């Protein structure tokens with residue numbers, strides 16, 4: 001079986017719903033080609049995240065006013081459902097004024113109440129009547145064209161509009177019979193066949209509804225004609241009619257704008273009430289013939305509420321409903337039993353009014369509002385009925401098109417929106433009819449608009465709808481499909497608009513977010529740079545703090561050396577095995593000390609000197625221990641530490657006035673240990689032995705020391721210090737003594753022998769060995785080959801009290817610079833020895849330099865300052881005698897001083 005494609009829908013137009021798209025760029029020029037995720041071959045690469053195609057989406061143009069789908073072909077009268085038909089009758093122009101018109105005009109003037117503004121308006125309009133002309137024209141039996149009045153033709157607000165789709169359009173010159181034959185006669189025939197029907201006249205006030213429905217004596221309206229037709233068609237059944245007819249007439253009105261009421265207009269009728277959908281109390285009057293029916297209707301019209309308005313001298317103020325009930329008599333057996341009962345309803349609605357034209361005020365205005373609301377509700381009821389039964393012929397038949405321009409004027413839109421605002425809630429209950437509803441609404445609205453705004457001379461006839469509630473016919477499928485497509489199209493279009501707006505908003509938000517992100521990144525970079533700077537500053541600050549701590553420690557140590565020397569020195573010495581390395585370790589830890597100002601060094605080096613003094617004050621040290629081994633050096637360290645704790649040291653450092661004897665003895669003890677310390681530094685056993693031997697020898701050759709110490713009996717303190725320093729800084733001298741290679745030493749020995757009576761000096765002789773730190777090792781080694789005495793060397797640095805830093809470090813082996821400096825200081829040190837020492841102390845080269853205080857210079861200065869010439873010559877031979885007082889100098893010390901001065905050429 002061959003399937004045939006369905007025939008195309010007639011008069012359909014393909015509408016491009018998708019917006020125009022841009023031409024796709026070629027792959028070579030496509031800027032987004034790199035955004036394509038990598039293929040499986042490049043899985044190793046991390047796929048890029050595709051950016052949101054914002055630009056592409058925003059570049060799409062959504063038609064804001066898309067061309068609506070053309071409605072299907074206008075249904076022909078044959079295709080229109082028999083249930084509902086819409087007719088349009090154009091009221092003829094008002095004929096020239098006659099005497100009756102004058103009377104009417106006078107009646108209008110006395111009409112009450114009247115709006116003075118409206119009266120002026122009427123007066124003005126009356127003056128313009130002559131210039132008015134018909135603004136509605138019949139295009140064909142189903143369409144008309146509304147044109148704006150000449151005064152408004154230049155305005156763009158109102159354009160000519162075509163209304164089409166009517167079941168029939170009756171021109172102004174159409175007669176009552178013509179209207180009846182086309183519009184009502186089919187309805188009456190259906191009624192006579194047992195089908196219910198309704199004829200309703202709608203339209204603005206004064207448009208001729210009442211005239212069409214009831215007519216006049218000369219021009220009977222639809223009701224009389226229908227009655228005539230009914231009784232004419234009714235067969236006689238014997239003496240009686242085959243049917244019985246009953247008529248009921250009532251009105252719905254609102255007295256004074258108050259609550260609506262229903263009044264039975266039949267003779268003897270009363271107010272009616274509504275019980276659900278049934279009007280209770282409505283009487284039906286049996287009518288036997290047409291005359292009887294007409295008399296009843298005439299009497300009812302007399303009772304009907306009418307009033308004079310500026311729009312109509314006899315304006316209907318109520319909705320008048322006439323029901324003609326047909327009842328089949330049993331005598332007529334040919335008729336179907338089911339068609340016994342039928343009702344034909346004819347409704348003359350009150351015309352919609354505009355306050356501006358009617359000039360109603362007060363209660364009349366309220367009544368007008370009621371009428372308008374009733375008309376609107378009636379229209380809604382019809383619409384609901386149509387939608388419920390899916391019979392939208394009323395909509396389908398009422399179509400419009402714009403002749404000159406699309407009816408997209410502001411006024412038109414406003415009117416449509418007002419209609420939709422009322423009907424929207426109910427409209428949502430039904431689908432597929434929106435487009436048609438729009439058209440219907442526009443049609444009705446525009447029709448009203450034009451008729452009310454400038455077409456007062458246009459005689460429009462009432463639209464008469466024939467409504468048959470019995471017969472139902474299926475809706476044509478093409479109309480339903482079209483409505484569904486139209487609705488879907490509208491939905492998609494609205495969705496696209498909403499999506500477009502959302503994307504636009506997101507784009508704006510994204511732009512703002514990107515800006516914020518950029519700002520935050522900038523801040524982050526600045527914070528990072530600042531953090532780096534702060535970190536650098538912190539490191540610098542830490543280093544400064546360390547230095548300052550060192551300095552403060554040193555300063556504190558100097559300032560509070562008496563009270564708390566132990567902690568500082570103990571802590572610093574903890575990393576070292578040897579006490580003499582204390583000063584060295586301090587240099588290691590605080591290389592910045594080397595760069596301190598002389599003023600600071602003056603604080604530092606005295607402290608060092610004090611420490612050394614403290615070591616020398618250790619009472620545990622014995623001269624015999626000078627021959628100790630390396631292990632003994634460790635003990636020395638501990639002893640030195642202990643000596644640091646010795647309160648005697650504090651006293652000696654603080655007061656600097658220890659008894660001469662004590663100083664001498666302690667110095668001698670410490671000095672005896674110094675070689676051992678030096679040996680430990682050198683880490684050379686052979687060297688240590690040599691040194692030890694030298695020390696041992698020095699222990700047994702105290703003459704030199706003895707003579708030196710004995711030469712300063714008058715200034716114990718100075719002597720003790722100077723002797724220490726001398727011994728510290730002139731190890732070559734001691735070494736010279738040990739080796740006995742200098743004649744000058746022999747002199748010293750002899751001089752020292754003269755000082756033998758002094759026991760203290762004997763002890764001090766034992767201290768002829770180097771007592772000072774690493775410097776001793778260096779200087780001893782260096783000066784062991786030097787024939788020059790230490791005093792001569794230091795004599796050149798007598799006045800260099802502030803050149804502490806320029807002096808060679810205590811423990812660091814001589815470098816080239818040091819050697820050069822020593823040479824400058826008239827130190828005749830062989831280069832080879834310097835090299836050997838350098839190699840011996842190679843491991844210490846990296847250590848920062850720490851220089852000794854120019855004790856020698858101090859010593860030399862003090863020695864030079866000694867006024868031994870003024871000292872009286874004390875008699876000899878008091879060795880075993882009484883002790884010298886602190887301020888006295890022994891003859892030996894004076895001799896020693898003189899000897900030193902002579903040797904040092906002071």
Ligand SMILES: Nc1ncnc2c1ncn2[C@@H]1O[C@H](COP(=O)(O)OP(=O)(O)OP(=O)(O)O)[C@@H](O)[C@H]1O
Pocket residue numbers: 090091092203204205206207208209210211212312314315316317349350351352
């Ligand atoms: N087709 C017509 N031919 C001649 N005169 C007409 C025609 N239609 C209406 N008229 C006249 O127009 C005037 C107003 O008509 P009518 O009272 O029927 O209007 P209406 O629509 O009923 O007004 P309302 O709603 O206020 O009752 C009447 O004087 C009537 O005679």
